[in-house]
Amino acid sequence: MGPRNPNPRLAKLHRNYTVEEVASVCKVHKNTVRGWIKQGLPTNDDKRPLLILGRDLRVFLQAQRVKNKRPCRPGEIYCVRCREPKVPAGDMAEYKPTAGKLGNLIGICPNCETIMYRCINMTKLDQIRGQLDITLPQALRHIGESTQPSVNSDFR
């Protein structure tokens, strides 16, 4: 295991890095780097090999450090570009399950339009949602409606 929060200055601004190179520079596992990409680390994802700009990597690592000091409040998702938690545009977010009860809350930053991800535990959705209007996959609709009066539930 490498450091939890690699020094952002390890990323050279004018270099491009492959996933392997980022792992080596930051002394983390390749899967950790892939996790960062899922969390919003930008890549040139239309090309192979996948390349990460040093500038983007530094911004992301700086954001990770701040993020660990400043947790999101209910209804907020962390924007890696703005480097602070934001209430997503339109007070809207989408919940996408990843594994088991874990999933991502996905919203769009109202300031820079970056897609923001927040890894959450679905059982805590009610504490996390704040004022957000959360779209759930069809299979989970009943959970989203559990706190609202359901007059016309049409389960299939």
Ligand SMILES: [Zn+2]
């Ligand atoms: Zn933003």
